[in-house]
Amino acid sequence: MINYSEFFADRVKPMKGSAIREMFKRMADPEIISLAGGNPASELFPSDELSKIAGKILMTSPTQALQYGTTDGYPKMKDCAVARAKEAGAYNDGDAVLIMTGANQGIDLTAKAIINKGDKIVVENPSFIGSLNAFRTYECELLGVDVEADGMDVCKLEETLKANPDAKLLYTIPTFQNPTGTTMSLEKRKRVLELASEYNLLIIEDNPYGDLRFNGEDVATLKSMDTENRVIYCGSFSKILSPGMRLGYVIGPAELLEKVEMLKQVNDVHTPMLTQMMCVQFMKKYDINKYIEKNRKLYKEKCQCMIDAMEEYFPKGKVEWTVPDGGIFLWCVCPTIEDIGPIVDKALERKVAIVPGTNFAIDQNLPSNKFRLNFSSASKSDIREAVKRLGEVLNELL
Amino acid sequence: MINYSEFFADRVKPMKGSAIREMFKRMADPEIISLAGGNPASELFPSDELSKIAGKILMTSPTQALQYGTTDGYPKMKDCAVARAKEAGAYNDGDAVLIMTGANQGIDLTAKAIINKGDKIVVENPSFIGSLNAFRTYECELLGVDVEADGMDVCKLEETLKANPDAKLLYTIPTFQNPTGTTMSLEKRKRVLELASEYNLLIIEDNPYGDLRFNGEDVATLKSMDTENRVIYCGSFSKILSPGMRLGYVIGPAELLEKVEMLKQVNDVHTPMLTQMMCVQFMKKYDINKYIEKNRKLYKEKCQCMIDAMEEYFPKGKVEWTVPDGGIFLWCVCPTIEDIGPIVDKALERKVAIVPGTNFAIDQNLPSNKFRLNFSSASKSDIREAVKRLGEVLNELL
Numbered sequence: 001m002i003n004y005s006e007f008f009a010d011r012v013k014p015m016k017g018s019a020i021r022e023m024f025k026r027m028a029d030p031e032i033i034s035l036a037g038g039n040p041a042s043e044l045f046p047s048d049e050l051s052k053i054a055g056k057i058l059m060t061s062p063t064q065a066l067q068y069g070t071t072d073g074y075p076k077m078k079d080c081a082v083a084r085a086k087e088a089g090a091y092n093d094g095d096a097v098l099i100m101t102g103a104n105q106g107i108d109l110t111a112k113a114i115i116n117k118g119d120k121i122v123v124e125n126p127s128f129i130g131s132l133n134a135f136r137t138y139e140c141e142l143l144g145v146d147v148e149a150d151g152m153d154v155c156k157l158e159e160t161l162k163a164n165p166d167a168k169l170l171y172t173i174p175t176f177q178n179p180t181g182t183t184m185s186l187e188k189r190k191r192v193l194e195l196a197s198e199y200n201l202l203i204i205e206d207n208p209y210g211d212l213r214f215n216g217e218d219v220a221t222l223k224s225m226d227t228e229n230r231v232i233y234c235g236s237f238s239k240i241l242s243p244g245m246r247l248g249y250v251i252g253p254a255e256l257l258e259k260v261e262m263l264k265q266v267n268d269v270h271t272p273m274l275t276q277m278m279c280v281q282f283m284k285k286y287d288i289n290k291y292i293e294k295n296r297k298l299y300k301e302k303c304q305c306m307i308d309a310m311e312e313y314f315p316k317g318k319v320e321w322t323v324p325d326g327g328i329f330l331w332c333v334c335p336t337i338e339d340i341g342p343i344v345d346k347a348l349e350r351k352v353a354i355v356p357g358t359n360f361a362i363d364q365n366l367p368s369n370k371f372r373l374n375f376s377s378a379s380k381s382d383i384r385e386a387v388k389r390l391g392e393v394l395n396e397l398l
Numbered sequence: 399m400i401n402y403s404e405f406f407a408d409r410v411k412p413m414k415g416s417a418i419r420e421m422f423k424r425m426a427d428p429e430i431i432s433l434a435g436g437n438p439a440s441e442l443f444p445s446d447e448l449s450k451i452a453g454k455i456l457m458t459s460p461t462q463a464l465q466y467g468t469t470d471g472y473p474k475m476k477d478c479a480v481a482r483a484k485e486a487g488a489y490n491d492g493d494a495v496l497i498m499t500g501a502n503q504g505i506d507l508t509a510k511a512i513i514n515k516g517d518k519i520v521v522e523n524p525s526f527i528g529s530l531n532a533f534r535t536y537e538c539e540l541l542g543v544d545v546e547a548d549g550m551d552v553c554k555l556e557e558t559l560k561a562n563p564d565a566k567l568l569y570t571i572p573t574f575q576n577p578t579g580t581t582m583s584l585e586k587r588k589r590v591l592e593l594a595s596e597y598n599l600l601i602i603e604d605n606p607y608g609d610l611r612f613n614g615e616d617v618a619t620l621k622s623m624d625t626e627n628r629v630i631y632c633g634s635f636s637k638i639l640s641p642g643m644r645l646g647y648v649i650g651p652a653e654l655l656e657k658v659e660m661l662k663q664v665n666d667v668h669t670p671m672l673t674q675m676m677c678v679q680f681m682k683k684y685d686i687n688k689y690i691e692k693n694r695k696l697y698k699e700k701c702q703c704m705i706d707a708m709e710e711y712f713p714k715g716k717v718e719w720t721v722p723d724g725g726i727f728l729w730c731v732c733p734t735i736e737d738i739g740p741i742v743d744k745a746l747e748r749k750v751a752i753v754p755g756t757n758f759a760i761d762q763n764l765p766s767n768k769f770r771l772n773f774s775s776a777s778k779s780d781i782r783e784a785v786k787r788l789g790e791v792l793n794e795l796l
Contacts, residue, residue, distance in 0.1 A: 256406075267532070268666065
């Protein structure tokens with residue numbers, strides 16, 4: 001018998017299956033109402049349009065759709081990505097763009113191009129587990145900075161950088177952050193850019209939810225205010241078209257993205273052609289902003305539905321939450337307890353899946369009294385029912 | 399101005415754009431006849447069938463096709479991968495299977511799960527640049543073992559292992575190897591397995607071309623003779639269905655593949671759903687072996703066409719080549735010179751693209767008198783014309 005663990009690289013030895021991944025698998029149980037994942041609303045997917053588009057592409061451009069493509073992406077898809085980025089002010093002349101098999105790949109491979117073992121990377125605490133785990137595979141030290149209602153605590157960021165002036169990279173989801181749903185204020189964004197300049201940091205701005213605002217006014221992206229070309233911008237079509245198509249992009253300095261492109265070349269060679277071509281045709285034939293608008297409207301209703309149910313069913317004064325202006329997540333805190341674990345387990349017994357805060361923490365060994373709720377995926381009636389059951393559990397255990 | 403090279407991780411500092419990647423870009427020049435890439439014949443792509451299949455999937459199963467899937471792969475696609483692997487004896491009970499966005503991703507992420515900085519990895523010399531470059535990004539030491547007409551020189555393999563008993567992994571393309579087109583004999587395969595057992599090595603068996611035999615008898619895969627579960631088998635649909643769909647798979651010990659799955663989770667989360675579902679439906683509705691048979695027949699003709707033209711146009715006695723029994727590559731040696739570089743450049747001036755041997759070498763700084771020709775992609779008339787022009791260049795410069 002081979003002892004495979006002898007062969008494991010150091011980078012994977014500490015990795016454990018993520019709770020979200022387990023949740024994904026559990027979602028196969030049709031009785032469970034999942035508030036756990038990050039799925040967009042599938043009821044709005046433009047499937048008829050995409051069906052016609054896919055059929056036609058394969059009839060009229062079969063070679064292009066089925067043959068190898070280039071690593072940087074299908075040229076017209078790169079144009080689409082630039083068009084979306086420009087709506088967020090996130091494209092500068094001279095920037096390079098790479099099409100990725102989902103934005104997460106852009107984050108993973110950008111990290112691979114930058115992070116040496118032992119490097120210090122500043123991240124929001126809590127933050128998206130997919131990115132944190134990607135960074136962890138490059139054996140870096142994650143420096144967590146707390147997230148407040150208006151985004152990253154910039155005083156703590158400054159303290160962190162003073163104590164760690166050799167930090168190399170800052171990773172942020174400034175708009176409708178995962179998991180907290182919070183949006184960084186304009187003032188804080190400017191301060192983050194100042195500090196990045198002062199301490200010579202690169203920034204990865206991850207913006208998968210920026211298009212999903214349903215209240216308030218847009219806040220300028222970091223990239224749009226970046227006069228020093230420090231920001232690498234990661235955008236996604238997962239939340240505005242389809243996550244299953246796995247289409248994302250990275251925009252940033254060409255010198256850096258050349259390395260990322262080489263890492264993609266040895267990873268998946270290129271993003272599948274058909275899905276890229278489908279996205280291009282969809283954006284050509286339809287107004288994607290109208291489609292996004294439908295999603296915004298629905299998410300506003302679903303978010304309000306969740307908040308109404310929480311106000312009705314959650315024990316009074318024992319659960320606090322943020323009210324997001326967009327995105328797909330609500331973040332809840334139970335200040336009277338230390339560990340949300342038993343509540344998450346009991347909720348699952350009652351067929352409601354939620355993700356405990358530990359999963360988004362820099363130190364996953366500390367207990368967390370927080371949990372994340374997703375409001376984009378379930379139907380309004382399921383949201384109500386799930387929150388009701390969760391309320392029963394919270395009333396019992398808090 | 400930011401000095402981005404300050405921020406580069408050590409692993410990407412030595413990386414240079416590969417000649418193949420450059421060739422891919424050059425292929426956009428419609429005047430160039432490319433014998434450089436590894437493209438399968440696009441004239442046989444089952445585009446009508448795939449068009450109908452794609453259209454129907456998006457009409458009848460839009461949520462599944464467009465929503466997030468699981469990292470390990472769409473279950474029916476995993477069944478398809480296992481079915482293909484079983485035809486090569488490459489699936490054991492208890493093995494895990496992961497669907498990858500192309501087999502290259504399987505190689506990259508398996509390497510990421512295994513290789514620490516400084517680890518010793520045994521590879522064929524020459525070998526596939528995509529895999530070599532993937533390994534290089536994990537800062538390992540590549541130990542090259544020469545390839546003979548019947549595959550890896552197993553005496554040299556033994557010497558290498560004696561001198562490096564701490565080597566961890568052996569990577570091989572035993573059948574219709576890239577770039578040499580050679581197939582490892584059964585005896586050598588058995589010896590490789592013995593040596594792997596003696597020196598406690600894991601093996602990655604990369605088999606993208608195994609289905610493309612057009613002469614001779616199949617040789618058993620390493621995986622089919624692996625009684626110790628040392629072999630991780632990488633299969634691909636790129637050469638038997640469509641490379642642009644980016645569908646590959648890894649089959650191997652569950653304990654090891656669990657780590658690879660986590661690395662895929664933080665890379666592209668999962669392989670796009672639509673392409674997976676299309677492959678499943680294609681294999682359900684059509685006999686993929688019949689489709690492969692058509693490819694084999696065409697490749698046999700194209701290979702013969704290339705050899706006929708080489709015999710006619712190449713300078714007598716100055717170019718040697720292997721005659722492959724399958725696959726898509728021919729490997730040429732010019733024993734009277736040291737460096738093929740000027741010939742490759744001059745061929746490109748005459749609008750013929752070929753890849754110099756340096757690209758497949760372990761030490762890319764040494765000159766090579768070898769070059770690789772692809773016979774699957776170009777039409778027979780283009781193959782003839784390209785070999786004629788290449789023959790003119792060879793006659794001039796040899």
